[in-house]
Amino acid sequence: MAKSIQMNELTLGVCYYPEHWPEELWEDDFRRMREMNISVIRMAEFAWAMLEPEEGKFDFGFFHRVMDLAHRYGLKVILGTPTATPPAWLTHKYPEVLNANVEGVLYRHGMRRHYNYSSPKYRELCAIIVRKMVDAYKDHPAVIGWQIDNELNCEMNVFYSEADHVAFRAWLQERYATLDKLNKAWGTVFWSQTYTDWEQVYLTRPMVNQSPNPHLALDEKRFISANAISFARIQADLIRELAPHHWITTNGTFGHLDSHELTDELLDFYSYDSYPQFSTIFPSDDENPLADRAWSLNLSNTRSISPNFCVMEQQSGPGGWVDRIEMGTPRPGQIRLWSYQSVLHGTDLLVYFRWRTATMGTEIYWHGINDYHNRPNRRVREVAQVGEEFGKIGALIAGATYQAEVAILQDYDNVWDGELDRWHGPLQWKSVRAWYKQLQYRHIPADLITLRAKTDLDDLAKYKVIVYPHAAIMTDETAELLTKYVEQGGKLIFGARTGYKDMTGQCYMRPFPGPVAELCGITIEDFTLIKGTVGVAELQWEGSSLPAGTKAVGFNEVLSIEGTDVDIVAAYATEYYKGMPALTRRAVGEGKVWYYGAAFSEPVVDALLEEIGLVALAADWVEAPAEVEVGIRSNKGSDYLFLLNYASEPVLLTVKQSTTDLLSGAQLEGSTELPAYGVMVLDITKR
Structure with a gap:
């Protein structure tokens, strides 16, 4: 059972850094927060130097004064353990606590997250400060919970200090027990890499062409995740011991970290940091890109960890460091829009970053709700509007869960393996973007779910359609589970490069797509990576509205039909494999399975959605243009329809049944205008 935050109503909070401001500002800050319906503050996650100014000398008085005043104003406090900034x-x-690059050069003091998780000394010192801090604040009436560290694996998610090499060897010894098993898993007979002593084994180091053993590289990422969880466990165990009445979370979903395992083992729920304006820094070259709306995909991933969660940092202004991460100012309405984007996808505690923009340090351009001058601005007014609206609808929405009939399936092993493997990794990202984008534009809500060892048929059976695009690593056990899903009525869609690797990342000596070849009723006769001068085939799809000239992008697999019950849905129209199957369909039990021998593009996704016959979940209630995200949160028999306009212009909706917008109180039916960056939450409960 996934762990969720437990809130009685939607709750608004803000990150607050009292150490940055004169003490005479605090009371006015807290008064204004309460006027805006902000009731939670997060603080102290970067304050180690204040809490322990010298080794073994502690001072907890400063934050006691802050929390005493906060409590007087009815504010609750989330405390962050300060271990992200030693x-x-x-x-x-203790320079041995520092992280190092792949060449072994230490990252020096002056930034953050420059430590390594493996250093025994760092773990010892972290345990001391966390124990002292929790013991000092555990009985304060304002404190409700703890955030472990800050954004584990953010900014740096590879670790090559000497302590990391030592810890890696220990992890491998526990995983494989013997060098013979390690050598077999890593295929070290290739290029005479065989190890004869554990001391010969290292994490990635500088080498010719910078191309590590791919099986080592996969285990390296598994180790980094396990090591980060081990580091967090020290803190979680201390908090559980000393403050069992407080909840524990951590924030952000970053690389090389199994956030599902972390949550299952250590946390009460997971938290995410949402900055949709990052879309302006790394703009997509797609036609009709999702832009800031793409953060719904990230929020969907967080929802797979905790169906109801906290956004510990919600963007509240332009962002930027002095030398990078340059983001423009959100347009009027966008902060509110992004807030409800988070709420739609499962956020019940929304914490803005930050209360006031810092006047010093690296993040002097990472703006908060208030500007440097501390006078009212439109961001303050916009957040105050959200606070007022939370007061209206908060008790209705809290605990409600997102509704979806479609899921995009992923797993950590394939994501991590695909970072190095150019024959399937890039296909994954292209296909997931194409599927999520077209589902969004067709108003078909989707979940992003993660396949794990504990995933069972009940976890999958609630979805009508599952897309598992390019699962290169595939086991027979997974194939058996997916077969049962199809047999009981599910619709399953695979893409190219499925099922040709085992859990070590080695290729099977069996026909592709390996464990799911029998399920799909096909094998792969021929294939080519589409790269450089290698031509890409066009598609011929009978009975579909697929645009003429649509190409099968990324990779082309020529499918060989292995059974009379397999239908050819589309064929290649050009290249030397012209006329050969590109997309097949097979009925299995009560369901169907499709196999597509390429990466998914938007036109192909659209054609498949028509083939399957998927319709918008709220089609009976609203007709909306593609610019509007449509989604439903349901709770105890009540259903709430969210309409979010990401366009810079007003759009027209057609509300098909009489209902109420809970935010404005307006009765709606028929043609309705949704303003630029506007939000509506409609009660569509069947009475």
């Missing part, structure tokens, strides 16, 4: 005295005295 103080200068620590890194100077």
Whole structure:
């Protein structure tokens, strides 16, 4: 059972850094927060140097004063353990705590997250500060919970200090027990890489062409995740011991970290940091890109960890460091829009980053709700509007869950393996984007779910359609589970490069797509990566509205039909494999399975959606243009329809049945205008 935050109503919070401001500002800050219906503050996650200014000398008085005043104003407090920013005295005295690059060069003090998880000394010092901090604040009436560290694996998700090499060897010894098993898993007979002593084994190091053993590289990422969880466990165990009445979370979903395992083992729920304006830094070259709306995909991933969760940092202004991460100012309405984007996807506690823009340091351009001058601005007014609206609808929405009949399936092993493997990794990202984008534009809500060892048929059977695009690593056990899903009525869609690797990342000596070849009723006769001068075939799809000239992008597999019950849905129209199957369909039990021998593009996704006959979940209630995200949260028999306009212009909706917009109180039916960046939440409960 996935872990969720437990809130009685939608709750608004803000990140607050009292150490950045004169003490005489605090009371006015807290008064204004309460006027805006902000009732939670997060703080102290970067304050180690204040809490322990010298080794072994602690001072907890500062934050006691802050929390005493916060409590007087009815504010609750989330405390962050300060281990993301070790103080200068620590890194100077104990340089072994520092992380290193692949060449072994240490990252020096002056930034954040420059430590490694493996250092025994760092773990010891972290345990001391966390124990002292929890013991000092555990009985304060304002404190409700703890955030472990801050954004584990953010900014740096590879670790090559000497302590990491030592910890990696220990992890491998536990995983494989013997060098013979390790050598077999890593295929070290290739290029005479065979190890004869554990001391010969290292994480990735500088080498010719910078191309590591791919099986080592996969285990390296598994180790980094396990090591981060081990590091977090020290803190979680201490908090559970000393403050069992407080909840525990951590924030952000970053690379090389199994956030599902972390949550299952250590946390009460997961938290996400949502910055949709990042879409302006790395714009997509897709036609009709999702832009800031793409953050719904990230929120969907968080929802797979905790169906109801916290956004610990919600963008509340333009962002930027002095030298990078340059983001423009959100347009009027966008902060509110992004807030409800988070709420639609499962957020019940929304914490803005930050209360006031810092006047010093690296993040002086990472703006908060308030500007440097601390006078009212439109961001303050917009957040105050959200606070007022939370007061109206908060008790209705909290605990409600997102509704979806379609799921995009992923797993950590394939994501991590695909970082190095150019024959399937890039296909994954292209296909997931294409599917999520077209589902969004057709108003078909989708979940992003993660296949794990504990995933069972009940987890999958609630979805009518599952897309598992390019699962290169595939086991027979997974194939058996997916077969049962199809047999009981599910519709399953695979893409190219499925099922040709085992859990070590080695290729099977069996026809592709390996474990699911029998399920799909096909094998792969021929194939080519589409790269450089290699031509890409066009598609011929009878009975579909697929545009003429649509290409099968990324990779082309020529499918061989292995059974009379397999239908050819589309064929290649050009290249030397002209006329050969590109997309097949097979009925299995009560369901169907499709196999497509390429990466998915938007036109192909659209054609498949028509083939399957999927319709919008709220089609009986609203007709909306593609610019509007449509989704439903349901709770105890009540259904709430969210309409989010990401366009810079007003759009027209058709509300097909009489209903109420819970935010404005307006009765709606027929043609209705949704303003630029506007939001509506409609009660569509069947009475």
